[in-house]
Amino acid sequence: MSVRYGDQSAELKHARADDPDGQARRSFASQQATLRRLDKAFVAFFKRVGEGRAPGFPRFKGRGRFDTVEWPKDGDGCRWDSRSGHSTATYVRLQGVGHVRVHQHRPVRGQVKTISVKREGSRWFVVLSCDDVPAEPLPATGAVAGIDMGVASLVTTSDGGRVANSRHLAATAGRLADAQRDLARRKRGSQRRRKAVARAAALHAKVRRQRLDGAHKAALALVRTYDVIVHEDPRITNMTRSASGTIEQPGRNVAAESGLNRSILDAGWGVFLTILAHKAESAGRTLIAVNPDGTSRTCARCGHCAKENRVTQADSACTACGHAAHADVNAAVNILGAGLALRQAAEAA
Ligand SMILES: [Zn+2]
Structure with a gap:
């Protein structure tokens, strides 16, 4: 049989009545919220079981983990x-x-x-x-932009503007990659492993804070400058990116030297887009998400699409018309074009 939130919540009421001194120190509402999270984890677990998938069992959270x-x-x-x-x-x-x-x-x-x-x-x-x-609406600027998200630069705009991933973040990401390699070498249950876990966790937390900080700054700069911002749809971006080689091919940035390090920087896109969406809504700006398929292989001037257009990670040069541009800027221009076409189609409908 399975225990659901309702049962546990009722049980919690009894537990509190039996142990007035210990339990009264904690708020009932807060304990209920914790049970709701537990319930959510199990409902999701059994749903995955029902779909015939092999889910991870919700892990027990001890004092150190919760x-x-x-x-x-x-x-x-x-x-x-x-x-x-x-x-x-x-x-x-x-x-x-x-x-x-x-x-x-x-x-x-x-x-x-x-x-x-x-x-x-x-x-x-x-x-x-x-x-x-x-809401804090910002005055219209009349400017529109497409943005390409990357590793060396968090964001490149269709105007050629670049917001780099912060040096601090890159440095911490490097240290975190080292700490995780160190952790993988340690024996389970050993004192050194425990220390390595703590070190990696602290660096993880630091990466998260720095990523958040960088995302806030980049998003603020974009909503101040542009009325309309077009970005890649994150639900399809990752797959397309690895297919087009962005993740496999090392960038020129030192920060992007190792795969682990790069994947740490990649993970910032989701955070950035969430923050951008909030700021855009508050400022009354328009955000448009487009399918990123082909945006890095297509010439932004003539529309010729070939993977040979991408000369290196950083440069694109069209094999049909000769148009040469920074690869990220070329992609951002295509993203903008796709977004404006979508908007026009929506207005015509
Ligand atoms: Zn061309």
Whole structure:
């Protein structure tokens, strides 16, 4: 038989009644949220079993692994800005813990809805999700752009502008690749392995923060400059990219020297597009996703499509008309063209 969320939630009520001292320190709503996550993991697991696939069994999360606690509602077991009026610093009050001072990275906009506390290595983070975040429309610029996402440059625009992956991120990605190789050499259960795991986890967390920071900056620059931004559809991008050789062929950038390192940088595209979508919506900009198929092999001037057009990773030169361009810029121009054609077709319909 299977135990579902409803049963466990009822059981939790009893467990709390039996152990008033221990359990009352934690909020009921927060514990329920944890059970809901567990339920979600199992529902997804059995769905995959039902489809005849071979899923990974949801892993048991011990103390060291269970690193996020969520409170689904501000004020229920948890209060954001709990000492406002008493202190100029920001605090969050956690039931069973007390007031905890928070170093705030960005001002909070809108109504705080849920509060999560997350551990990454030895550092703790408070993550807020907000409702009714006010939109901040930006004045029209009349400019449109296609963007090509890559490894050496996170983003290349059809105007020829490039936003490089930050040097810091590239350096951390390199150290993380080393740490993961080191980890693979360590014997299971050994003291050295435990240390290597901690080191890799800390670097992973750092990569995530730097990636987020770089993505925020790049996305902000784009929505300030362009009314319409066309990008590759991420659902089809990865496959096409490896087929067209972007991932197999090393780039010129030092940061892109190893496969592992490159895959760490590649993973930033999803984060970047999510942030870009949020900022574009808030600023009243239009985002268009297009099928990236052929955008790197097609000449942006005459439309001739051949894989010979791609001379090296960095350069493209058309075998039909001789048009030479940076390969990423050529691709970005094609992406823009595809996006504008899509928009025209949609307006005509
Ligand atoms: Zn051409």
